[in-house]
Amino acid sequence: TERIVIVGGGLGGVRAAERLREMGFDGQVTILSAERHLPYHRPALSKQVITGEWHPDDARLSFDADLDAEWRLGTPALSLEPDRQTVWLPGGEQMKYDGMIIATGVDARTMNGAPRHDPRVHVLRTLDDAVAIKNSIRDSQGLVAVIGGGFIGCEIACSVRHLGRDVALIARSPQLLGGVVGDDIGKTITDAHRHHGVRLATGVGIRHWVRQPGGIGIHLSDGQVFFASCVVLAVGASPAVEWLRGSGLIIEDGILCDATNHVVGAENIVACGDVARWPNMRFNGALRRVEHWLNAVEGGRAAAENLLIGKSAAKPYTPVPRFWTEMYGMRVQGAGLPVLGKDTTDVNGLTGFIADGKLVGLVGLEAPGRIIVNTPELFRQNTVELDRPAWTKPEQAPA
Numbered sequence: 001t002e003r004i005v006i007v008g009g010g011l012g013g014v015r016a017a018e019r020l021r022e023m024g025f026d027g028q029v030t031i032l033s034a035e036r037h038l039p040y041h042r043p044a045l046s047k048q049v050i051t052g053e054w055h056p057d058d059a060r061l062s063f064d065a066d067l068d069a070e071w072r073l074g075t076p077a078l079s080l081e082p083d084r085q086t087v088w089l090p091g092g093e094q095m096k097y098d099g100m101i102i103a104t105g106v107d108a109r110t111m112n113g114a115p116r117h118d119p120r121v122h123v124l125r126t127l128d129d130a131v132a133i134k135n136s137i138r139d140s141q142g143l144v145a146v147i148g149g150g151f152i153g154c155e156i157a158c159s160v161r162h163l164g165r166d167v168a169l170i171a172r173s174p175q176l177l178g179g180v181v182g183d184d185i186g187k188t189i190t191d192a193h194r195h196h197g198v199r200l201a202t203g204v205g206i207r208h209w210v211r212q213p214g215g216i217g218i219h220l221s222d223g224q225v226f227f228a229s230c231v232v233l234a235v236g237a238s239p240a241v242e243w244l245r246g247s248g249l250i251i252e253d254g255i256l257c258d259a260t261n262h263v264v265g266a267e268n269i270v271a272c273g274d275v276a277r278w279p280n281m282r283f284n285g286a287l288r289r290v291e292h293w294l295n296a297v298e299g300g301r302a303a304a305e306n307l308l309i310g311k312s313a314a315k316p317y318t319p320v321p322r323f324w325t326e327m328y329g330m331r332v333q334g335a336g337l338p339v340l341g342k343d344t345t346d347v348n349g350l351t352g353f354i355a356d357g358k359l360v361g362l363v364g365l366e367a368p369g370r371i372i373v374n375t376p377e378l379f380r381q382n383t384v385e386l387d388r389p390a391w392t393k394p395e396q397a398p399a
């Protein structure tokens, strides 16, 4: 019988597996996962798991009970030989595949100069990381320092304030989330952190770290010093592609795919989720990775379909990426690729991101209805001109 091997047992991997079965694939499905956990809901880690609102088990993802997959937990793929359709596993084990879906996601980055192997210093990507952070906060008394003003850093700072603990949020850019959500919403988020008592240090770098028995001194470029009993580095992530070095596949900020999820230069291999970089034809072929939950779901399903359909008949994967984040009871939603934008403009109360006269992204604060109403119209095909009627379309969605 045929075997499809899915490398990565996270969100993209499990949704791809489900789609294979829905499409009627009745061969063997093997899911290799570096982690020892069945798939779980990663967005909850920085939110409900750290605050303790959810027990770690509550974060488990539900999936098709009849999936009939072989789960190899705690079994990372170590290397790949595409020509032999073989993946190498620990202990010298070789596994043959007829088709492969790569869904290895990303790994949290660390920082040059930050203390390594210090139990008070953490990153956040996995359930084990989240539990370690939670315990480290519980077992310490002083300041919690969060480094990084992106989504995950902001969410962690909010969660730690929720626990009533002293928090410093240290970020290189002058405004939190600035580049990703636009200046207005970035300012609202920055103000909210301040209002809720987060000690903000923005527009600064870290000059050096001093480890002491009672805590870690963080010396900033503007002369400020924070002394923290727990540190979380939230400074971005890099694609989990180390195992593909030497495979001959093209690794450039992720694994390079064509427009239909097929890995360039390989037969019968597709990729999805955070690790996949592909040209999205809806955005004039912009070559990007997308690190959002919904892209792992939609991309996982599309990759599974396109693997079964085969390269020659495969359909382009052209999603309108969407994301959300939440802090202090506020929800920010986004659609498209705001990162491509060079300017912003108002679109029915949303921040619209413009590149070359075309709308490429939308971000709204507490405006899910407007995002839903505006998204399909504005991204109908290959991005649209600014003067399309969609711009004046009144809000229709229920509150």
Ligand code: FAD
Pocket: 007, 008, 009, 010, 011, 012, 013, 032, 033, 034, 035, 042, 043, 044, 045, 046, 075, 076, 077, 078, 103, 104, 105, 106, 124, 125, 126, 152, 240, 243, 272, 273, 274, 275, 290, 291, 292, 293, 294, 296, 322, 323, 324, 325, 326
């Ligand atoms: P992952 O879910 O990371 O799964 C990849 C799996 O592959 C991992 O288990 C990994 O261990 C495993 N793996 C890696 N290498 C190997 C190997 N060589 N062999 C075998 N297995 C391997 N998105 C939003 O849209 N909204 C949010 O609010 C939001 N919040 C988030 C909060 C946090 C703390 C984090 C970390 C992410 C958040 N995201 C959010 C992003 C979202 O969770 C990801 O986009 C999504 O999980 C990506 O799915 P994936 O399957 O590509 O990768």
